[in-house]
Amino acid sequence: MTEQDFLVKMKEILDNEDVTMDTALADIEEWDSVSVVGYVAMANATCGKRPIAEQIRGCASIRDLYGLLGA
Amino acid sequence: MKAYITRIAYYLPDVVEENTPGRLMKKTGIERRHLCPAHMTAGDMAKEAAEKLFDKGVDRDSVDFLLLCTQSPDYPLPTTACLLQDRLGLRKNCGALDFNLGCSGFIYGLGLAKGLIESGQAKRVLLLTSETYSKYIHPQDHATGPLFGDAAAATLISSVEAEEEGLYGFVYGTDGGGAENLIVPVGGMRNRYQDTPVEERTDDYGNIRTNRDLFMNGSEIMNFALEVVPQAIEDILSKTSLTRAGIDYFVFHQANRMMLSYLQEKCGLLNVPYWNDVRDYGNTVSSSIPVALCDMLSRHPESECKRVVLVGFGVGLSWGGCVGNLSYVTGRLER
Structure with a gap:
């Protein structure tokens, strides 16, 4: 998956069109438990990846979440 | 003889809780849920679902096996299905058992019914599914509460003269x-209420739950x-x-x-x-x-x-x- 495709999907998961790859997760109000599940589902369904909770908690930005997909 | 689903009905308790409009509703698609009131149990809801079938003309005397799928039994014992045999006025030469499963339970119930029917042990199996997860969810768990609703369903699986499988x-x-990953930790025999102190936790998102x-x-x-x-x-x-x-x-x-x-x-x-x-x-x-x-x-x-x-x-x-x-x-x- 390209960065661009990933960002489109994350914007949809977050319901936030303003985020960029470098936006800090701590600054995204919509980065909540629902979004975490949405990200996990997207990672699994589109890439077959299963990032674990500790890995996700260790991410600071949208780009870090992309990095977990090994893309 | 083949086992076929021949009737289905469901019961929703009258209490309705509307979910808060917002992202959770948008993502989950859940706008409202029915909740079993305090004075009712899963057994009561199962009875209501079964009576809907009987009201529509299913002969209760024709039921020779009752299966109840629930994780919210009326009592640790006796079996809730046995109580329902009596409450529904089913004949006494009727088998009855509970089985403890959740979201996969209907499939397992169909499999059990098929086994009973196609092995000649039963002709009309009443499969009841009934659940009150709302009673297991902490009122301040705003992540889990909006996801689950209470309901019961009654499915009649009958022996049918047919060549094709049902x-x-x-x-x-x-x-x-x-x-x-999906558990109520305290209340069974592993962690009994009387032996296990209540532990309360607040998760990263402010949702509160205890080990009960x-x-x-x-x-x-x-x-x-x-x-x-x-x-x-x-x-x-x-x-x-x-x-x-x-x-x-x-x-x-x-x-x-x-x-x-x-x-x-x-x-x-x-x-x-x-x-x-x-x-x-x-x-x-x-x-x-x-x-x-x-x-x-x-x-x-x-x-x-x-x-x-x-x-x-x-x-x-x-x-x-x-x-x-x-x-x-x-x-x-x-x-």
Whole structure:
């Protein structure tokens, strides 16, 4: 998956069109438990990846979440 | 003689809780849920669902086996199905048992019913599914509460003179290693109420629950479903030599819209009839599939429901699936 495709999907998961790859997760109000599940589902369904909770908690930005997909 | 689903009805308790409009509602698709009131139990709801079938003309004296799927029994003992035999006025030479499963329970119930009927042990199996997860959820757990609704369903599986199979292609799966991802830790014999201090925790998002309340790891359950359900579909189709195009409808356990959408994508079902409707019920656990079947049959003629793939998955972790021929379901407009 390209960065661009990933960002489109994350914007949809977050319901936030303003985020960029470098936006800090701590600054995204919509980065909540629902979004975490949405990200996990997207990672699994589109890439077959299963990032674990500790890995996700260790991410600071949208780009870090992309990095977990090994893309 | 073959086992066929011949009747389905469901019961929703009168108390309705509206979910708060917002992102959670948008993602889950759940606008409202019915909740079992304090004075009622899952056993009571199961009785109500069964009486709906009897009111529509099913002869209660014809039932020779009662199966109740619940994780909210009236008592640790005796068996709630035994109590229901008496409360429903079923004949005494009727078998009755409870089995403890959640979202996969309807499939397992169909499998048990098929086994009883096609081995000649029973002719008319009344499968009741009934759940009150709302009573296990902490009132300040705002992540879990809005997901689950209470309901009961009554499904009659009958012995039918037919050449074609009515229920077939069964697959089952279990992964007890994932048990901690959907659990009520205290209240059984492992951690008895009287021996276990109450521990309260607040999660990263402000949701409160104790060790006496339902805990669900949403991410792990999502991953679990996305792993096992696509494989179950492949196994069912392989076992039955059917193709996706040859299936009239796919009806999965109705957990929430987001999960169902991702499953639809991963199972390659984007262009086939696929049920995804939790708006007025939420996740009703073991009743979600029979509720969906009732609603589906009220909108589609029986002739279009000859091959319906059913898959249940969830707490246990447990899953199962089969193909059902619903063309014998009479009184299909009853709810």
